[in-house]
Amino acid sequence: MTDPASEPLASPVSSHNEWDPLEEVVVGRLDGATIPSSHPVVACNVPRWTARMQGLAGGVKYPRMLIEPAQHELDQFVILLESLGITVRRPDAVDYRQRFGTPDWSSRGFCNTCPRDCLLVIGDEIIETPMAWPCRYFETHSYRAILKDYFRRGARWTAAPKPQLTDALFEADFSLPAVDEPLRYILTEFEPVFDAADFVRAGRDLFVTRSNVTNRMGIDWLRRHLGPGYRIHEIESRCRTPMHIDTTFIPLAPGKVLVNPEYINVDRLPDVLSSWDILIAPEPNPISGRLLKITSMCGKWLSMNVLMIDEKRVIAERHHTAMLRALESWGFEPIPCDMLHYAPFGGSFHCATLDVRRRGSLESYFH
16 A cells, blocks of 8 residues: 555645746735845945935834835735635734844844745745845745645745855945946855846746846856756846846746846847747836835836736736736736835835746747
8 A cells, every 4th residue: 555645745836937827826915024224235226215214224114104005005916816816825924123143244134025036936846045135034934834834735845055145245345337337246256146036937948137136156056956957048137236137027928028128138138039029118107206216125117017817917007007008019918906105115016926836837938
């Protein structure tokens, strides 16, 4: 008689790309959100006004005037996902004002609003990423109850090497490159670091942007970890403050990729994309609220931060009517939703989610 424990379990984690029909998703939380502790790797990647505020108020809870409108939008987003028949999981609530540290440094926390950053799903595997922001060092702990549940039910669970985040990882006296200067990054190659949100998936092919939170060693670590069954292609970005690919380059369906015309030179995209339709994102609608402008951690291109429900349906920001019209013209079915006030906490629909299970199989979309 076969021992039931020896029989392979059908993993609850299975997601190979950005567009197969979505069945289960992790959505972030705002509870306990704390303004990030001041650090050069944080300040170099957020707008100047936001960096100034963080320098003064790092380690303090976000004010209610920012939390409340964002919470309302997040609640409505969760209701929308569940109305579409999608299972929604949430991390634990954490008080991120607590101080923690290593033998080399100490910090307070940030938040768990964006599971897209700290966890990467490749097939049936969830990878905890080695993040470069000290305030996010233990962020995955709030997801551990979910990760343990997935593991017990058959998922593979991996953690990349925990970085030391000593001064050796960061360029001393770093300054942002001017428009006429070549790109440079605050990270050295002292150790592998990367955020999951610098990668997007298209079956056996992944695309990545090197950034101020993802270095070459981080990309090489993931390439070797995944092995010869996957290919990782680097996307060149002209962004002066690069952090996360999902406002720069995002595959929407087989053969269709949305690109940011300010950051991407389409003539320099990897050759594998030569047969794909390159969809140029329209200029984002202006944001009128002054408070939102000075507290947003993100640039204006959050209009691109959409979440595919399947190959046709896509959740997109209601405010960005130019993007909604463009998606319709490209043959998609946009579902408008509000998420503007999530920007001070790190993103929009794609950032705020981790697609754990999509109904589909591992395929190659490039030949």
